[in-house]
Amino acid sequence: MHEWIWKMSPILCPTPPLRIGIAGLGRLGRRHAENLAYRIRNTRLVWACSPIASELDDARSQLGIEHVTSDFDRMVHAPDVDAIVLVTPTALHAQQTIAALEAGKHVFVEKPLALEVADCERVEAVAAQHPDRVAMVGFVRRFDASYRRAYDHIRQGAIGQPFLVRSQTCDMNDPSGFFVRYAAQSGGIFMDCSVHDIDLARWILGNPRALRAYASGTIAIHTGLAAHADVDNGLAIVDFEGGGRAVFYASRTFAHGHETQTEIMGSAGKLLIGHGAERDRLVTSDCHGVRHASTSDFFERFSDAFLNEMDAFVSACRGESALNLSLSDATEATRIGQAITRSLRSGQVEIF
Numbered sequence: 001m002h003e004w005i006w007k008m009s010p011i012l013c014p015t016p017p018l019r020i021g022i023a024g025l026g027r028l029g030r031r032h033a034e035n036l037a038y039r040i041r042n043t044r045l046v047w048a049c050s051p052i053a054s055e056l057d058d059a060r061s062q063l064g065i066e067h068v069t070s071d072f073d074r075m076v077h078a079p080d081v082d083a084i085v086l087v088t089p090t091a092l093h094a095q096q097t098i099a100a101l102e103a104g105k106h107v108f109v110e111k112p113l114a115l116e117v118a119d120c121e122r123v124e125a126v127a128a129q130h131p132d133r134v135a136m137v138g139f140v141r142r143f144d145a146s147y148r149r150a151y152d153h154i155r156q157g158a159i160g161q162p163f164l165v166r167s168q169t170c171d172m173n174d175p176s177g178f179f180v181r182y183a184a185q186s187g188g189i190f191m192d193c194s195v196h197d198i199d200l201a202r203w204i205l206g207n208p209r210a211l212r213a214y215a216s217g218t219i220a221i222h223t224g225l226a227a228h229a230d231v232d233n234g235l236a237i238v239d240f241e242g243g244g245r246a247v248f249y250a251s252r253t254f255a256h257g258h259e260t261q262t263e264i265m266g267s268a269g270k271l272l273i274g275h276g277a278e279r280d281r282l283v284t285s286d287c288h289g290v291r292h293a294s295t296s297d298f299f300e301r302f303s304d305a306f307l308n309e310m311d312a313f314v315s316a317c318r319g320e321s322a323l324n325l326s327l328s329d330a331t332e333a334t335r336i337g338q339a340i341t342r343s344l345r346s347g348q349v350e351i352f
């Protein structure tokens with residue numbers, strides 16, 4: 001059935017839709033807003049908030065959002081909002097999540113939950129006072145079909161005991177200088193990119209405690225990153241309690257496209273997810289050789305997963321299903337992400 005009919009028909013959708021307010025309509029926020037406006041069932045995107053007037057104009061005219069405001073407090077306290085979706089700069093996540101929970105709203109907040117562990121813990125403490133409210137962090141890979149299948153295979157014993165996760169998040173080079181500008185708010189390449197791989201590694205290895213971490217990196221192209229103590233290619237190793245290990249690689253300089261790839265080694269086999277960054281199933285063989293096109297960015301690679309994660313959030317808010325990730329997972333991802341960021345800057349091993 002057409003998605004639009006599902007969204008609009010009160011007969012097929014008898015319970016009232018979840019009313020959502022979104023904060024942040026930038027690079028990713030605009031995508032989430034489009035999904036919520038047109039593709040996610042049982043929802044109505046009723047409010048949008050951004051300090052940028054053109055984004056609000058666009059929200060009203062292109063997405064048909066009824067109420068737009070630059071005042072986050074106004075949206076968060078609006079009586080016609082059940083849930084808040086935060087796609088704002090990372091530095092705002094903790095305080096905005098707390099404000100939304102205290103206003104009695106469910107919250108979806110983009111990753112990472114915060115750049116500091118103490119801020120994550122503050123959010124956890126407030127969430128504990130509002131156990132009937134959903135608070136979900138957007139670790140989108142948990143909602144990707146291939147990662148989900150890998151996780152299920154592992155739980156069924158397909159590769160024996162998993163002990164090593166080697167995972168990378170590598171973006172296509174952007175010569176416009178975007179990654180240098182973004183470094184001012186992202187918390188660095190590990191907090192921005194590897195935080196996804198960190199969450200995956202913990203999820204796959206059964207949430208072990210991190211013991212030690214070491215990181216290194218280099219600037220291959222974007223020299224402006226030095227001013228932010230950041231790199232455009234970073235590597236990290238994390239030792240976990242019980243023998244599990246993880247190796248993370250993040251890059252901003254790939255020539256061919258976006259390549260998220262994860263390899264999981266187990267005592268009886270291994271799994272590989274995302275090999276070769278194939279855009280689709282088309283392979284061209286001609287006098288130049290055999291080749292396929294690659295995914296250009298994370299939107300393309302994870303477009304279905306972004307829908308699946310928002311569906312999961314809405315279902316959880318409506319009490320229809322439980323989430324497979326918690327705020328404490330997000331706190332641990334920040335703890336490890338911060339440790340490897342410190343190690344990158346100091347050259348020292350970090351002990352947890």
Ligand SMILES: NC(=O)c1ccc[n+]([C@@H]2O[C@H](COP(=O)([O-])OP(=O)(O)OC[C@H]3O[C@@H](n4cnc5c(N)ncnc54)[C@H](O)[C@@H]3O)[C@@H](O)[C@H]2O)c1
Nearest residue numbers: 023024025026027028029049050051087088089090110111
């Ligand atoms: N899950 C993923 O794969 C993924 C990918 C990209 C970004 N992200 C995360 O999403 C978040 C946003 O990233 P982005 O790249 O879209 O950033 P962006 O800078 O493009 O957009 C940020 C938006 O927040 C708005 N904003 C700023 N201050 C605000 C305030 N006080 N109240 C309301 N809105 C405010 C800005 O106007 C803009 O619309 C970051 O935390 C980032 O880590 C996640």
